[in-house]
Amino acid sequence: MKGYLKYIVLAVASLLTFSSCEEKDVEVYGNDAYLVFEMPGLGQSNTLRDSLVFSFPVKGDECVEDTLWFKARIIGKSVPYDRVIELAVNGEKTTAVANENYKLDPIVMPADAYTVDVPLVVYRAGLQGKSVRLELTVEPNEFFGVGFDKTSKAIFWWGDMYIKPDNWETTNYKPCFGEFTETRYAFILKACGIVELPDPQDLVTMGFYNAKVREALYEYNSTHEEPLTDEKGRVEFPKWTGQGGIG
Structure with missing residues (x-):
């Protein structure tokens, strides 16, 4: 009987130890912060996607620049101080030239926030009859790691022409x-x-x-x-x- 009770005590102790380790692992993981992108439609659509297409002619001849908005969202906890967000340009898949075709200012995740709106200013000059592509990815730093693969990149197409939506052939x-x-x-x-x-x-x-x-x-x-x-x-x-x- 004593041996049986001893076995039960050891089993319970092992279970408590395992649970404690699990809680610790979850807590450590939960303290890490990761970044993902969200890009809603330009107009009335609320559908999220990983790419955004913008045709300057829809805004008329007088429109020489515009701002494409997207969100950076954290997976993890907010903190009571600002955190710098770093983005990288995928050079192999990008044709747009910084400060010529677009401008992207430094981005900061505000204190106690989970999302921040990011403005990408795009220019029309030099794009008559053609388009350019920009692919941004999360650059890991001391504050943020890379989130889910599908939402850790943001793709933009724009130009002085009517650009074919990338999902024209595969949707309605x-x-x-x-x-x-x-x-x-x-x-x-x-x-x-x-x-x-x-x-x-x-x-x-x-x-x-x-x-x-x-x-x-x-x-x-x-x-x-x-x-x-x-x-x-x-x-x-x-x-x-x-x-x-x-x-």
Whole structure:
């Protein structure tokens, strides 16, 4: 009986020791802070993505620079002092030139904060008919490590042209609006009165814009001697209601 009680005591002691170690490990891990990026849509879309495309022509000829906003968010605890955030440019995948195509000021995570809005100023000069790409990554420092792989980089495309959204071929954009061309894209944005397409999974809004675009095209062709054309020929939009869209 005494041997049995001794066994129980040792087992309980071992369990308590193991639990204590686990709590200590969790506490140590929880004290580390990691950074991730969040980039909501330019317009009404709240969908988060790891890339953002901006076409200067949607803002008119007078727009020579604009600001693209994204968030830096910490995974971990806030602290009662400011912390410097360091970003690195992936040179192999970047064509944009600092202070010529864009400006990115030093970033600080404020005391007691979990997120900070980061402004990326982009310039139009020298980009007529072309675009540039910028890929930012988290640079580990004494305050922050790299968070999840998928959200630890931020990709930006911009230029003085209508740039094809990187998910045009793989989402509801293509079945809703057809093949991409700059002429077609410009017509879509103007007809719908928007500067960026909505979330492709928002089937109701996508279906509404499809009807709006087809109506605008009919009106255009009815009031012009020649129908709207682009480099692929006469512009046509498929009838798409949103039912059975891509998930």
